[in-house]
Amino acid sequence: MLEKLDLTNVRSLTTINLDSKHTPKLKEVILTGTNIATVTLPTGSRLTKIHYPAALTNLVITDNEGLQEVRFESLNNLETVDINCTKVGQFNISNFCE
Known part of the structure; x- marks a missing residue:
């Protein structure tokens, strides 16, 4: 089963659906450069x-x-943020950027 998906610099992709039905054991996703x-x-x-x-x-x-x-590779294009988790830790945006 797939545990890590690294699509770094695969520029042809514009959307991705990581439905748990198809990726039940997925732990890591790297999408930078897409x-x-x-x-x-x-x-x-x-x-x-x-x-x-x-x-x-x-x-x-x-x-x-x-x-x-x-x-986040960058926050320049981010328009909407929706986080719905019962246990959310502290979010410090400065720590998210590479």
């Missing part, structure tokens, strides 16, 4: 690490309480 503006994370997934691309416009995190590392 043109992905929309990322759909699986609700309640096992993800521990995600690196978002500069093209990201909408951030939605729902019941992904295992996330330990969230990084």
Whole structure:
């Protein structure tokens, strides 16, 4: 089963759906250098690490309480942030940027 997905610099991608039905054991996702503006994370997934691309416009995190590392290549295009988790730690934006 796939545990790590690294799509660094795969510029042909503009969207990705990481539905837990198809990626039940996925723990790490690296999307830096892509043109992905929309990322759909699986609700309640096992993800521990995600690196978002500069093209990201909408951030939605729902019941992904295992996330330990969230990084953004850039925040320039980010328009919407929706975090819906019962256990959310402190978010310091300066720590997210690479």
